[in-house]
Amino acid sequence: MSLAPVLDRIDRDLPESLERLMGLLRIPSISTDPAFKEDCARAADWLVEDLKGLGFEAASVPTPGHPMVVAQGGTGGRHLLFYGHYDVQPVDPLNLWHRDPFDPEIQDTPKGKVIRARGAADDKGQLMTFLEALRAWKTVNGTLPCRLTIFLEGEEESGSPSLIPFMQEHAAELKADLALICDTGLHEDRVPAITTMLRGLLGEEITITGPAMDLHSGGYGGAAINPIRVLSKILAGLQDENGRIQVPGFYDDVDELPEAIRAQWQALSFDHAKFLGDVGLSVPAGEKDRTPLEMLWSRPTAEVNGIWGGYTGAGFKTVLPSEAHAKVSFRLVSRQDPDKLRAAFRDWVRGQLPADCKVEFHGHGNSPAGVMEISDPAFEAARGALTEEWGVPAAYVGCGGSIPIAGYFKTYLGMDAMLIGFGRDDDLIHSPNEKYDVECFHKGIRSWARVLDRIAKG
Template identity: 60%
Template sequence: MADLERVLKRIDEDLDQSLDRLFSLLRIPSISADPTFKADCRRAAEWCAATLSEVGFEASVRDTQGHPMVVGHYTGAGEGAPHVLFYGHYDVQPVDPLDLWETSPFEPSLAEVEGEKRIVGRGSADDKGQLMTFVEAARAWFAETGGLPVNVTVLFEGEEESSSPSMIPFLTANAKELTRDVALVCDTNMWNRKTPAIATMLRGLVYDEVIIQAASRDLHSGLYGSAARNPIHVLTRILADLRDENGHIKIPDFYEGVPELSDEQKASWDRLGFDQAEFLGGVGLSVPAGERDRSVLEQIWSRPTLEVNGIVGGYIGEGAKTVIPAKASAKVSFRLVGEQDPDKIRAAFRAFVTARAPEDCKVTFLSHGGDRAVSQPTDSDFVQKTRKALSDEWNTEAALIAMGGSIPIVTQFKRHLGMDSVLVGFGLDDDRIHSPNEKYNLSSFHGGTRSWARILGELGAGKNLA
């Protein structure tokens, strides 16, 4: 306990220096999806490896077929202590549209909005600010005690924002080095500003693109109107057929493998006090649009979805152009739950679309990946000790929540390394990740750093955790 108090005091006293270090990382434009920034991604990886080495880890940059990984090790806690794998990613999303940023995205700043201090800049919440909470917690432990209470392997990825093409080959090639007692993943949110959370359920994902081709070229709508098939009409009619008036998805066998919530789970979620009016009102909406017989919290956490993420077709420039396009396309994503099979969902969707296409239209599909839903055990010692540490820091019981999104690395850790994960993050719903003016509250950064210090201490207080 005396060690922990000194560590927490060090974190408080060094907050300004911790921010300076975070800002140094935020200034590196490590956009993994754009080849223009390849050198910057390597620069970010080298910065992370150098920082881990400075803290006290044995760290190195590992080349892959794409952007490099960063791996660090600390084994000074001894054989009897747990050995955890901490995961984060140093790459960030593109910044477009740039004109909507109020400040330069890679010139981080500390702003005060309605009495709340915010770290502003691309990557501040997703995921540089998050991963640095762990690094700074480790720094404080090393500074005050000369080591960490547990053995730690660190894995920082540089392609999370571009579908992680190098991750599975890297995991399988380095399975022995990376397989630990549990993975700690810091890429999630708190329940609210004052309540920390551990995410225990993640939805899976199927992402497909459908292209409808009609005529061999774009046509003049005065010469060919009505006589020629318009692929936009075809596509939008098919997309409209995917859901009924009650929000149910009409693809045959779509709900196969979808579980019902247990009474205990429903009661646990009810106790969270979720306000669906506030949730929708925060983005200018008021009427839930999903399955009418399900609550909003069920819709975003435990029910599968179908969303059209983009439609392209015809003339979309300034002014008018009377054209019947030769083709139209849509990008469609599905969030999966329970035992839904991504391959079956993709095949059923494609069959649904193909069956409704007219004879003179050609339908093609492009796959943009997919994976199953995943649930983590809530009764393990790792979860319980993490929950205690979070509750102690925030002076309120940490919530066990589900997430509407997908974090593929959690599935990959389970599938390729046989390893469960504990998902702890300090982001907030209004952090604007993937959007202009991304921010990370100073309270999230500071409280997150203190939380990781407590978690490391709590995990190290016992041996042979399960």
């Protein structure tokens, strides 16, 4: 089995690979909207058929939500699990799309050819890079590269309600030596990247109540406590003047970045000025002694995602409101425990409540950070393969966002995960006019062929 004919095959079959992707993109598998339930099932069936064509035993397995696609195939070597998701984000506001989001098209742009459609990058285009690599491999070699489990979810864009129960119930089928996940991006559009640090997330909604009812600020202003003032004071105190979060114990389980990784990140020569400049900013707002890349990839944060209270309509109303609300989220890193920090945050808020005020909490997201175990030689092997394909040294990077699946694989299946993806920052995922560069799709397929060539033998 040799790699060169597989890569040749990938190059020659690119038009057919694109046609297949467009077939999947035509299915409007919006998981959050019940109106598209049948379409989600159709997308799962489409993938089952495609996997059967590759020699997998594949099935669309029902859940209380949308089905999971689970397929088993190949023998020998290392047992790898591949994860992707076939569901997509809603398309509103539809009027901002330049064409039907589910009528995909290859378009020429000043930066090259793109596949334009909802899901082109997130995650149908990405998951198909892996299946197309397998197809070329099978065509050339007659077999799959090793024992493979394919696991494709249909609820990633709607909070994955069925995921953990499903993984617990099907642990025996899903457990492999290593998970491969294709739902991330290149670093700065050109550097192939393996994401080894993902931040966790802790979400809280706070409601502070003062007076028993809304009051007239003339009749009570001054004498009656104003819950907006109380809330503002608490939120203002979340960080000190150096950007350090003030919840007691917040940094207890935050590890400092290993020197090797810090050095690698510095070598990326990330353009901090451009990163901030692109969104109209010039000064990093977080911890004083950290670079923005560190802030985003390796440091925890506290953000207020929403605030409301009193009169917020047109004009003015001299109300002294009974309640004030905020949605607060924390991005977590290292060994920070969401449950422990949720309790610490609530205690910290309660400790600042003046007399006559009450607070209620409502918990939202809750996922620990993911820190990948890169001592597995597969990581260095994959890094070499990616470097070869892209002609630029591949990097271990962090990710400011939360991709909880990696942590779930560790927690529920005892399996490490390697996140490799080919998205670009301008892919407009979750936005109107989503696209995936044909170059990313093509080189993504070639990348997986190279990675599998190096790691499949175990």
